[in-house]
Every structure is written in C-alpha cells, then in structure tokens.
Amino acid sequence: MVDLVYPPRCPLCGTALASQGGLCSECWGDIEVLGEPACSGCQRPMGSAAASASDHCFACVSEPPLHDGIIAASLYNDASRKLILAFKHGGKIAIAPLLAGLIAARMAPNDGELPLLVPVPLHRWRLWSRGFNQAALLATELSRRGKGELLVDGLNRSKRTPSLGGLGIEERADALRGAIEVRANAKGSITGRNVILVDDVLTSGATSDACTKALLDAGAVSVRIACFARVVDGSGLGQDRNRNPEQKSETPEAMKTPGAT
Numbered sequence: 001m002v003d004l005v006y007p008p009r010c011p012l013c014g015t016a017l018a019s020q021g022g023l024c025s026e027c028w029g030d031i032e033v034l035g036e037p038a039c040s041g042c043q044r045p046m047g048s049a050a051a052s053a054s055d056h057c058f059a060c061v062s063e064p065p066l067h068d069g070i071i072a073a074s075l076y077n078d079a080s081r082k083l084i085l086a087f088k089h090g091g092k093i094a095i096a097p098l099l100a101g102l103i104a105a106r107m108a109p110n111d112g113e114l115p116l117l118v119p120v121p122l123h124r125w126r127l128w129s130r131g132f133n134q135a136a137l138l139a140t141e142l143s144r145r146g147k148g149e150l151l152v153d154g155l156n157r158s159k160r161t162p163s164l165g166g167l168g169i170e171e172r173a174d175a176l177r178g179a180i181e182v183r184a185n186a187k188g189s190i191t192g193r194n195v196i197l198v199d200d201v202l203t204s205g206a207t208s209d210a211c212t213k214a215l216l217d218a219g220a221v222s223v224r225i226a227c228f229a230r231v232v233d234g235s236g237l238g239q240d241r242n243r244n245p246e247q248k249s250e251t252p253e254a255m256k257t258p259g260a261t
Contacts, residue, residue, distance in 0.1 A: 011095050012082055022098065030079035031102075034072055034230070043070045044232055065205075066212040067197075068222040072230035073102035076201060080229040084200055088134045096134075099200070099228045100141030107147050107226065115224075116190065117148035120199040120211055121157040121180065138228065139198040148196055154186040155211055176210040182218040191219030202227040 009016055010024040023031070037046050041060035074080045086092045087099065119135035127133055136152050143150035159179035182190060195215050202208060202225060212223045 011086055011092060011098070012079060027079060030077070032075040032077050032080075034075055034232075041065060041069070042067075043072065066209055066216065066223070067225050069224045070202065070230065071103065071106050071196075071224060071226040072202065073099070073106055073228045074230070076203075076229040076231040084229060088130075088200060091131075093132060093134075093137055096137040097141050100138045100145065103138065103198075103226050103228055104142055104145045104147050107142075110147070113194075114146075115148040115194045115196045116154070116220075117143055117150050117196050117198055118154040118190075118211075118215065119152060120197060120207060121153075121155040123157040123160045123179075125160055126157075135199045138200060142196075142198065142226070151186060151189055153183060154190060154195075155214060156181055156183045176206050180207075180210045180214050182214050187218045190215060193220055195220045195223045197223055197225045199225070199227045200229070202230045204231075 008022075010022075010027055012023060012027040012030070015024040015026075034043060034045055038044060039046055039057035039060055040055040042057065042065055044057045044059070046057055083095065083099065087095050117139040119133060119139040121135075122130070122133045139148075139150055139152065142148060157180055161175045161179050197208060197211050197215065199208065208225050212225070215223050
C-alpha cells in the first residue's frame with residue numbers, strides 16, 4: 001500500500017527502486033567506505049608505508065584522543081553529503097534506518113553487556129526549530145538493531161553555541177567549552193558503562209571531544225564514536241557541480257564541510 005502511494009525511489013538520484021529504504025546500484029557505488037590499513041586509535045586510513053611503521057597515525061601519536069575508537073560508515077564525499085543534507089535539513093527522516101544500517105554494519109558483534117548508545121545533543125532552540133535530533137534518530141535505529149542500550153537524553157547542550165560553520169579547530173573548541181554536560185539524572189546510568197557516542201558526521205572532532213570528556217568525567221569506562229560519515233584530511237570538500245549555492249550548509253568543518261556537526 002505504501003509503495004503504491006509513495007513509489008520507492010533512491011533518496012540520492014530519484015531512480016525507481018524495487019523496495020523502500022535503499023539506494024540504486026549507481027549511488028551505492030558513490031558511497032566511500034573506510035578500509036584498511038587504518039589507525040588503530042582513530043581508524044583514519046593510512047598508507048601501507050605508514051601502517052608498517054606504526055599502528056597509530058601521527059595525529060594519535062602526537063595527541064592521543066580521548067575516545068577509544070571511531071566507527072564510521074563512510075567517508076564524507078558528495079554522495080554522503082547529499083544524504084546528510086536530505087536527512088538533517090530536508091526533513092527526510094525516513095532515511096534514518098538506511099544510515100543507521102550502514103553504521104551498524106561496521107560495528108563488531110556485542111560480547112557481554114551491551115554498550116550505552118548516547119546521541120550528540122542539540123540545544124533546545126535548535127531542537128525546536130528543526131523538530132528532531134538527527135543523532136537521536138540514528139541512535140534509536142542502532143538500538144533497534146541490537147547494537148546497544150539507548151540513553152537518548154544522557155547529554156545536554158546547555159549553552160547555545162554559534163554556528164560552527166567555517167570555524168577553525170581551536171575556534172570550535174572555544175565555542176563548545178562548557179556547552180555540553182551530562183544530565184544529572186543520567187549520571188547513574190553512565191557510571192561504569194562503555195558508551196557509544198552517536199552522530200551523523202564527524203568533522204574536526206570538537207563536538208565529539210566535548211561530549212566524550214563529559215561522559216568520561218561522569219564515570220564512563222570508555223567512549224567510542226559512531227557516525228555515518230567522517231571527514232578525513234579534507235575528504236569530500238570538492239564542489240558538487242549541481243549544488244545550489246543558496247543551499248543551506250549549516251556546520252562546515254574547519255575547511256567548510258556542509259551538513260556536518
């Protein structure tokens with residue numbers, strides 16, 4: 001019945017599909033998946049020569065991250081950017097299961113106690129204006145797939161930060177200082193647990209660092225980050241020829257990454 005009213009179409013190019021919730025074969029080919037060899041600390045792709053010299057990238061060696069690993073479904077490129085913009089700014093929340101499914105495919109099977117799934121929070125004004133928290137939708141879908149126990153309101157963005165679009169790494173860190181905290185009634189649920197912090201895009205890492213620090217300070221044993229797309233060394237910064245210059249691009253990374261958080 002749904003297919004008759006809303007014929008299945010690829011959310012990227014609009015091509016007709018056999019069923020809901022997927023991409024056409026051509027668009028699947030445009031999604032770039034992170035491969036090996038990669039840094040064991042942050043999963044940043046490494047050249048074979050660098051990987052043979054160390055299992056950690058230079059960034060992790062020079063400044064070890066607070067988190068215990070990154071789970072990214074894809075590299076940030078034109079295809080993943082379009083999906084994110086459609087999801088977050090186009091209101092196409094029906095593609096949340098698709099994005100979460102791609103994240104879940106990169107997650108290892110759970111052994112023992114399930115991790116706690118905590119989405120990156122939005123400030124209440126941003127939440128009211130958008131109508132939903134995209135990270136919370138992804139965390140909910142991951143929970144439905146048995147990837148963890150959902151704690152949707154574990155973190156609170158108490159400070160309304162300016163748009164992070166176009167800001168450098170240090171400027172982002174300054175803007176987020178003191179902005180994110182663990183909710184008082186959630187501390188008991190976080191203490192002693194392994195946490196997976198869920199977001200749609202990982203860019204400079206300023207937001208995830210602020211969330212990770214708050215979770216560790218609240219007693220979390222470890223924090224890993226799960227996201228749909230990840231910016232790596234300027235990936236995905238090329239201009240889309242068909243992109244409307246007026247299209248909303250809310251939170252670029254340090255080098256301007258549309259649709260990132």
